[in-house]
Amino acid sequence: MNQKPDTTWEFGSIPMIEPEYLGGVLATSSDIAFLIDAETKISSILVNKAEKSYGDLNHWVGRKLTKFLTVESIPKLEAAIAKLESDETVLYGLELNHIDNAEWRFPIKYNIHRLGKDGKIILLGRDLQSISENQQRFVKAQIAVEESIEEKRELEAHFNVLLAKTSDALAFVNAKSGEIIFSNPAFQEMFYKGSESNEKVSIQSFLSNKSERKGFVEKISIAAHGNYDLSEELDTANGEVIFSVTPDVYRAAGQQILICKFFPKTIRKQGEKELTENLLATFHSSPDAIIFTDINGSIQYINDRFLDLTNSSHKSEVIAKNLSDYLGRGEIDLAIMLENVMKSGAVKTYSTHLKSVFGTKIEIEASVSRNKSDANALVAFIVREVSASQSRDGTSSINYKENNKQDEIAAKELVGSATLKEIVTDTTDVIEKICIEAALEITNNNRAAAADLLGLSRQSLYVKLSKFEI
Numbered sequence: 359m360n361q362k363p364d365t366t367w368e369f370g371s372i373p374m375i376e377p378e379y380l381g382g383v384l385a386t387s388s389d390i391a392f393l394i395d396a397e398t399k400i401s402s403i404l405v406n407k408a409e410k411s412y413g414d415l416n417h418w419v420g421r422k423l424t425k426f427l428t429v430e431s432i433p434k435l436e437a438a439i440a441k442l443e444s445d446e447t448v449l450y451g452l453e454l455n456h457i458d459n460a461e462w463r464f465p466i467k468y469n470i471h472r473l474g475k476d477g478k479i480i481l482l483g484r485d486l487q488s489i490s491e492n493q494q495r496f497v498k499a500q501i502a503v504e505e506s507i508e509e510k511r512e513l514e515a516h517f518n519v520l521l522a523k524t525s526d527a528l529a530f531v532n533a534k535s536g537e538i539i540f541s542n543p544a545f546q547e548m549f550y551k552g553s554e555s556n557e558k559v560s561i562q563s564f565l566s567n568k569s570e571r572k573g574f575v576e577k578i579s580i581a582a583h584g585n586y587d588l589s590e591e592l593d594t595a596n597g598e599v600i601f602s603v604t605p606d607v608y609r610a611a612g613q614q615i616l617i618c619k620f621f622p623k624t625i626r627k628q629g630e631k632e633l634t635e636n637l638l639a640t641f642h643s644s645p646d647a648i649i650f651t652d653i654n655g656s657i658q659y660i661n662d663r664f665l666d667l668t669n670s671s672h673k674s675e676v677i678a679k680n681l682s683d684y685l686g687r688g689e690i691d692l693a694i695m696l697e698n699v700m701k702s703g704a705v706k707t708y709s710t711h712l713k714s715v716f717g718t719k720i721e722i723e724a725s726v727s728r729n730k731s732d733a734n735a736l737v738a739f740i741v742r743e744v745s746a747s748q749s750r751d752g753t754s755s756i757n758y759k760e761n762n763k764q765d766e767i768a769a770k771e772l773v774g775s776a777t778l779k780e781i782v783t784d785t786t787d788v789i790e791k792i793c794i795e796a797a798l799e800i801t802n803n804n805r806a807a808a809a810d811l812l813g814l815s816r817q818s819l820y821v822k823l824s825k826f827e828i
Contacts, residue, residue, distance in 0.1 A: 533614035536575035686711035
């Protein structure tokens, strides 16, 4: 009785593969396959046709596989072959990095098996290049995330230090709901009591007039876009206080944020609210220009009339500039007015001219006063335009019409009694004396300021004062 040859594997029901099909099966079931001996000499290479990145590897045949491995991969291969020689099974994948003439490299994960007792070994490999690239991308992304977190922490530290060191009361407000997102210690100390600073509250809850709370956030938002300040009565930890609120707006994380700066103006007293409202209305509607500066002349507040006189388009162009930029004699005018107002508390009338942004000049009279506050010292300038007819009629603070007439008569009397050269010399002395007296009058007898006004050195002025016996 004839027996049919066994066509299945001993360990299962998988049929035997014909030799002509085995190569194709191995090539397609792996990305790359090597047939080597115990000395790692390559007998055959099978490459999956779908893999184009390896190029032609036929020049590897007949050479040792270790010639095409990186330094750290060679011991891995040798250890795996030693296990196979000892009849041990290599259960885990063998990851090797290939190189070729140092031009390129690629990582492969192999399954390694013995093919018989003749020492032949087969390596079936899966390309790890895409996995490696993904790992590299992941590492780069992780590093970028960590750097972003560090940058965020650094910015938060700068932000918190800046808020803590700012003496002005600041609050960051959600422009839609009015909820206070951040506030600095100065704001919390002024408005909160005890543990309230840890609670989420809205800015409108501090408004003293409860009937106006509904539209308060919108009112602040309009003021921020219009670039003007508000005057509001707010409830603080110590009672009701009238504040000047300076708002600004920006957008972050898809929502509008209002940053509000709060300056306490005065504590409310009986009947003072109406007075304050009338003063504010007068300030904004006054036909005279009203300017508030600090003690150095830096402009803090102005009304619209000052913009008209200087041809300025917006308050932002003027605020924080020095008032001397707009005065006819610049720093000399400002120094004279500030010095006198600091001494006496007020200057009734000071005549000069005002410069516009286009270079035109307007004759003006200014009266100056200051408050008595040491913490928030302000100087108020009320500036009114003087017409040409008023100047000619002698309504300015310095009037030398009578003196000039007498000097004219005296000059006429000299004709015939002296040469023209002598007359001119004498009249020049008269004009020089008049100018010096005018400068002293303008500067309230401040000789240093008068010398600057005349463009003289102090020594030269003293010589002329002695000459004219002034």
